[in-house]
Structures are given as C-alpha cells and as structure tokens.
Amino acid sequence: MADEWEELALTVPETLMQVGSGMEAVRKIQVAHRKIQERAAFVRNIRFGMPAATAMSLFDDPAPVGVCPTMTLEEARREISRGAVRHAMADHVFTRYTEHLGIQHEPPCTSRDTHYLDAIRITDKALVKISEAAWLAEAAKDAVDIAETFLPQTELKTEWALAAQDLAERADYEATQALEEVHNARHVIALEFFDAWTIVRRGRVRSAEIKEWRELALKAPGTLVLIGDAELKTLALIEAAASKFQKHVRLLREVRLGTPTATSVDNFADPDPEGVLATELLENARRGISKSAVRHAKTHHIFARYAASLGIQDDDEAYRSWDVKHQDAAGRMVAALKNVIDAVSDAEAAKDAVAMVGILPYQCPLWKSWALRAQNLTTFASVKAALAIIDVRQAREAFAMEFLRAWVILRRTGSLRLMDDSASLWSSSTPA
Template sequence: MDEWEELARTVPATLMQVGSGMEAVRKIQVAHRKIQGRAGLMRNIRFGMPAAIAMSLFDDPAPVGVCPTVTLEEARCEISRGAARHAMADHVFVRYVELLGIQHEPPCTSRDTHHREAIRFTAMALEKVREAASLAEAAKDAVDIAETLLPQPDLKTEWALAAQDLAERADYEATQALEFVKRARDVVALEFFDTWTILRRGRARSAEMKEWRELALKVPGTIMLIGDAELETLELIQAAVSKFQKHVELLQEVRHGTATATAVDNFTDPDPEGALPTELLENARRGMSKSAVRHAKAHHIFARYAAFLGIQGDEEYRSWDSKHQEAAGSMVAALKKVIDAVSDAEAAKDAVAMVGILPYQCPLWELWALRAQNQTSLSSFNATLAILDVRQAREAFFVEVLRAWLILRRYGSLQLLDDSASLWSSSTPA
C-alpha cells in the first residue's frame, strides 16, 4: 500500500506535464500555417498568379524550411508519448484507489469520466493529425503532377484545383487536431484537480488504515494471550470439579449412614485449605467473560482492517472468520455451563441445609438428600462439559492465530518473531 501511495503522489505531476505540454500544439500550429500558405498559393492561381510561380512557391511558403508532414509526424509522436504517460498514470491511480476501496465513490467516478474523455479527445486528435499529414502529402503530389502538365493548361488547372482542395481539407483537419488537443488538455486539467482531491482524501484514509493495521498486527498476540488465560480457567474449573466429586462422595456416605451433622459441616468445603467450588467457578466465569470481550474486540479490529483491504470475500478471511465464530461459540457454551454449574451447586447447598434440619432418614430427609446428591452430580457434569468447551475454544484460538498470521503475511503487514509461534504451540492442549 505504501508503495502504491508513493507512486500515486507522482500522478498529479505527470498529469500536469501531459496537460500543460505545448510542443504538440506548437508543431501542429507551424504545420497548419504552412498548409494554409500552400492552400493560399493554389487559390492565387484563380486570381491571376501564374501557375508556374505559384507551384514553385508551393514547396516552401512561410514558415520557410518547414515540411508540414514531418512536423505533423513529430506532433503525432508528442501526442502519443503524452497518451502513454497518461495511461501509466491512470494504471497507478486506479490501483491506488482500489487498495483504498473508494473506486466507486466520488470524486473517483468524476476522475474516471474525465480520464475517458481525455483518451477520446486524444484519439481524435491523433486521427486528425494523421489525416492532415496524409492530405498535405496528397496535395504535394497533386502539385508535382500539375507541374508536369504546364504545357496542358486545362489538365494543369484541374490538378491545381485538386491540390487546393486537398490543402484546404488538410487545413481543416489540422484545425480540428488543434481543437481536440486543446480539449484533451482541458479535460486532463480537470482530471488533475480530481486527482488532488482524491489524494487528500486518500492520505486521511491511508492514515486511518495504518492505525487499523497497527491494531491488526496485535490481534494474533492478543488471541494468544486469551488462549493462555484460558489455561487458568481450565485449572479453576478442574479444581471445582474435583471438589464437586468429593461432595458427591460425602453425600453418598450420608445416605448410607454417616452422621448428618458431620456431612453438613463438611459439605461447605471438604478441603478447608481451598476456596469453595462456586467461588472457583465464579472466578472462572469472570475470566472467561473478560476473554470473550477481548476476543470480540480483536475480531472487530481484524474485520475492520480486512474491510480496508477489501478482502472480506476472500477464502482466507472467511476461513479465519469461521474459526473465530467457532471459538466464540465454544466460549459462550462454556460460560453457560459454568453458570448452570454454579446454579446447581447453590441448589445442592440449599438441599444439604434441609438435610441438616429434617429428622434423620425420614421420607423428606431421603428426598432432600437424594436431591442434594443429584444437584451436586449435575454441577460436576456441567463443569466437566465446560472444560471440554474451553479446550475446544483454545484449539480454535490456535487455528485462528495461524490464519490471521497468513492473512497479515500475505498483505505484507506482519513481522513477528518465530519463537512466539513455538511458545503458543507449546501451550496448546493436546
């Protein structure tokens, strides 16, 4: 992008050279005056100038020493060189606005219109120059023939009139060539002003794009950090599952004869040195929520950068976006299961409290003891499923990072240390 922007900044100068170049105009004007002089000499025959004198002057009327066909050929070469520079400038600028993604917006549409008009007028000018040169040469041939017919006045006059007609037509074509060259220059001037407007807009857009690119460069590292953070989440949930399993074992013992008071006392935390399982899950939930927010922000940044590049429809980007959605979906599923696990654990805690109040092994006691065991088992089950979802999310994070790297490298935006990838790979779950 930077290279195309640098090239695009040279376009106004090129257009100024094309639009302000006077060499082709000067040469056509010189040839035009010569052709007019020749046509005037042929007309003078009709007003009494001796044909021999008129035809002898035909080769070199003022300006002296100028051959109109040679001068017109030089003018044609000048116009062609200008057209080539104009075409190259257009190629650069079209590529530049495509990279900016504004090719279908004004003033790009106006510039395109002016560019096409300039091409049309230039093509017509070239055609008129060729016609003028051809007619001027034909007029010279007619005069050469007339000179050989001096002893035959009637034939000589006819060829002289033919030379006059050809010279006048060459005069008209040269006049038309001048008109089209000037019109092409005027349209190129309008194209010049459109180009400057687009460049000013492009600089602002390019600066904005650079900001998003710098942010996009941080996306792979951000996702790597999110994946690493989920390792702690896994440890918290696994610790909670371990405690839930101890709770289930304790409740099974209660239902088979362990003193209720002991069970109620030990149910809150079978491991007094650690945190409650619900606290562990709440910590895991808060961590996952933060990771989900960061993950969503990373997606917004990368999607915005892709929009600047105009690659939303590319297979690589769609693949990256699909993997992002997969990772986000796994995170949402894990969050829901953790929330359910906490809710079931709270219900189990309430059921255990009822067990401590009711008479031992009465029907209601049995019902509440079974409910406490089932709710605790359900908490353990949901937390175990959450572990699977977190692992799936981390695997999706890994692929998402790799695909983001590929996209950034493809567009020349990424310079990362190779060992960062190896560090991430070493932390990826099997």
C-alpha cells in the same frame, strides 16, 4: 507494497499536469497549420488571376521557410503519442492504487475514470486528424508537382492546381480539427488532474486509517495468545471446582448410606480443609471467561475493520476461514459461560438442600427426599462443570486455529514481519 503504490500515486497528478499542459505538440501543429494555410492560399490565388507558375513556385516553401508541414505534423504525432503512453501508465498506477484503497467504485474515482476514457478517445481522434492532415498536405504537394509538369495556361495544369487547392484546404481543415481535439484533450486531462488530486488527498487519509487499523491488527495474534493463557487459568479453576463437586457427591452418598449427618454436612461446605469453595472458584472462572470474551470480541472487530480496509472480507477464503474459527471460539466461550453459571446455580441449590438435611430428623421421609435432592443437584453441578471444561478446551483449540489464520492473513498482506518461530507462540503456551 501498499506504501509503494501510494508513492507512485502521488506522482500521477504531476504526470497529468505535464501531459495536459505540454505545448510542444500544439506549437508544432500550429506551425504546420500556418504552412498548410499559406500553401492553400497560394494555389487558391490561381482562380483570382495569379499565374499558376507563380502560385506553385510560392507553394513550394512559404514562410516559415525550411519547415515541412508533414514532418512537423509527424513530430507532433510522436509527441502526443508519448504523452498518451505516460497517461496510460499513470492510469494503471492510479487504478491499482484505488483498488488497494477499495474506493475504485466511489466518486471521484468514477469521474476520473470517465475523464480518462474521454481523454483517450479525444486523443485518438486528434492523432487521426493529424495523420489525415499530413497525408492531405503531402497529397497537395504531389498534385502541385504534377501540375508543374504541364505547360503554362493549359487546362490540365489548372485542373491539377485546383486539385492541389482542394487537398490543401482539406489538410487545413483536418489540422484545424486536430488543434481543437488537442485542446479538448488538454481540458479533459485538466479535469482528470483535479479528480486525481482529490483522490490522492482522500487516499492519504484512508492510508492513515489503514495504517492505524494495521497497527492494531498486528496485536491480534498476541492477544489471542494471551486469551488462551487466561483460559488455561480458567480451566484450572473449573477443574478444581469439578473435583470438589465429585467429593461432595461422595459425601452425600455416604450420608444416604448411614454416615452421621452432622459430619457430612460440616464437610460439605468445603471438602478440603482451609480451601476455597467450589462456587467461589466458578465465580472466578466466570469472570475470567467474561473478560476473555470481551477481549476476543474487540480483537475480532479490529481485525475485521483491517480486513475491510484491504477489501479482503467475505470474498476471501482465508478471511472466511478465520471468521469461522472466531465464531467457533466465541460460541464455545458462550457455552462454557452458561455451563459455569448453571453449575453455580445447582451448587447453591444443593447447599440449601444440605442445610435442610442438617435440620430434619434423620431418615424420615422428608429427610430422605432432601438428601436425594442434594445429591442430584450436586451431581448436576459436577456434570455442568465437566461440560464447561470441555467447552473451554475446545475454545482454546479454536483460538489456536484463529491465531494461525490471522497470522497467515497478516503475513500475506505484508503487514507482519515475524521471526520464523513466531508460530510457536501458541504451541509454547498450550499444554501437551
């Protein structure tokens, strides 16, 4: 639909040029005006000695012969009215176009609006003047017809002739005013044309920008799916680390209950033979969360810019819902990242405490203190890892809702042409 409005808007300057440069109405008014002036002159000559009968016979059809001024003025009025209709249609198209671009309250749109309203006002005045001129010209003709019913050189004949003169002169004045208003309207429409052309040029640049942001925004749902897949791997890493921490806690409990210290200390480093340390797993998870957070923030920036270009931000319910889900997902990722970092910190401190247990005399007071500290720190690390697991799962749920909201917005704005099963992209990557 956006491209259709742009195509229609491109026709507006041409329409304004045709409306503003059309000379047919001006020509018709000028012809009628000359006819009215000639008639007024013939009746006026009565006062300067021309016989009334002669003057009134010339009044009937002065040059150009066969032209009726009232009919000519009516043709001019219809011509101007048709132009006004085209002008109004062009304004409707341009108003919708500028609203689409979100620049309706920016110059030169405001200037164009002013010129459009001025053109309408002046055109209305011109139409009134044309109607007045036609009515007065017809009234002057009626006065002449009445005057011809009286005998020559009678007072009533002269009075009706003078009334005809007055009406013809008034018609002349109104026709002159109509011509002036038509020229004024053409001048204002010319100014509107230049404004419209400037807007079209600016709009094409804006449309290119919107198209660029739209192409980037179309990638947002897919990026959210990829982030969700990445967080699945992150979740697996944290769960593996949490499992190791639980084994660590059991080992330290056994140490405090009497299991040989050396055996437990050796097993504490990695309870699974030839496995990866829990802290290494968490470090990998931390890097994964950080990378996803950066991609998530970039996706938000792109989608927000696209929404802004369409003018559907804070005042749009769908956009607000999408933004809330984004903020929810971002907050969960931050919480997960903090818990992972805290778990690594506690695990490293527990490792140092276990090292002290390995070098102190067995069951001495200081040994017991360090053994308890090692167990507590490992328990804290296990709890932090468990909280991180919850955060990542909730973040993925928020990603899913954010994906759906973005998909709805893109579909609604006509930017997305997906298969009917596109919404299954997320569900297919989410474990039951």
